[in-house]
Amino acid sequence: MSDSTTPPVSATPVVGTARVKRGMAEMLKGGVIMDVVTPDQAKIAEDAGAVAVMALERVPADIRAQGGVSRMSDPDMIDGIINAVSIPVMAKARIGHFVEAQILQSLGVDYVDESEVLTPADFANHIDKWAFTVPFVCGATCLGEAMRRINEGAAMIRSKGEAGTGDVSNATTHMRKIRTEIRRLQALPADELYVAAKEMQAPYELVKEVAETGKLPVVLFTAGGIATPADAAMMMQLGAEGVFVGSGIFKSGNPAQRAAAIVKATTFHDDPDVLAKVSRGLGEAMVGINVDDLPQPHRLAERGW
């Protein structure tokens, strides 16, 4: 951090800058973002201490169970949730569906999740996220994928995990992989970063930046399969800066209590005494599906590239 002062680029206020987009995610750090499908659920999430809610029509577990094409939510539903809570509201657009993203921006959502949980709308291109005032979060399974999304304008990255399963193993794999690949870049001599960029299919400038700083230039959250306070705390200990919980809360026996417990576990992720206390008496966790039992075409993490 330099001690010099940055001269203002403009005397008049400027919106939609990379700094306000990335900065918004910085403010969510150490927090839990919860999937909600109704205004009532949004209120429960806010009451439990969520830092934001993700408005969607069906949680991933139901998308998985019901099948079909999964799309952006009805604007009425998103409006209802925006009006129900004072915390930020995020919403999902299909991968590559820039018009869904335009609509979400027009509705005033605070963050768009270009999400593999919905059915992809473009199998070659993701959304050009620089073209928007609203910031985007995107999923990644490895560092190369994270840097490709950042290059397209993503202001926040989350591990993909395997949404709607309650099986945390893929989130663990993705988070460990991203962190390991960052450490590998840090260890490489400068003249090997060019080939590293080629191999990771990521822009050299970003590769160089990550190698120098030892971190992504945007906030890194975890998502996909987190169902218990211990899951959330483990992901934080593995280097996540915050947690998305999808089906894990409202598919469980006592959503309000579980939501509050996951919030506390995220803040005190390194204190086993607190974790033991908040893990008690939560009732049934979501039933869950083992990722290994999912046939290949039904694995959401493999959507996006």
Next chain:
Amino acid sequence: MTVPVIGVLALQGDVREHVAALTGVGAQARPVRRPEELDAVDGLVIPGGESTTISKLTDIFELREPIDKRIAAGLPVYGSCAGMIMLAAEVLDGRPDQRGFAGIEMTVRRNAFGRQVDSFEAPVALAGVDGGPFHAVFIRAPWVERVGAGVDVLGEVTDGPAAGRIVAVRQGNLVATSFHPELTGDLRLHRYFVDLVRAA
């Protein structure tokens, strides 16, 4: 006190950026999540974050009373954005159960500039801080709607639709800004606060 120890309330938010900024101006910075950690600090920073979450966790982890007591005894506190809301005697557009530390006699409006698409950067000059205006970053930021007699207004937005809105204040040892100096690498406000802690 040669090297002041300054805590950053680490329940949620951009704790790391404040720790880095405080370290950058020669303070010893450490996260505070427990009452006993609060006892060991000479000053406290309440970071940016989600004020409803920070308020809730402050109650759950039994920090409210100890922080109120320290503030009453003169503890210097600086709050940015959510931290400003936590230091306000009155909050508009917050949740009904949302409570701050009753520090500064002021009324603050949450998300006053609008939603995230309205978040912006603009120059803001602060009284008592030399070196030209801050490059201020406002993220779903609050503004100060009313201040009591004992409160000094340090800065206002000067241009655009929100021109004239109060975005930086000080009352005694308590300082609050709507914007986030911790995000820009401009350490002047943290130096101002550390000087205040040294003098307290």
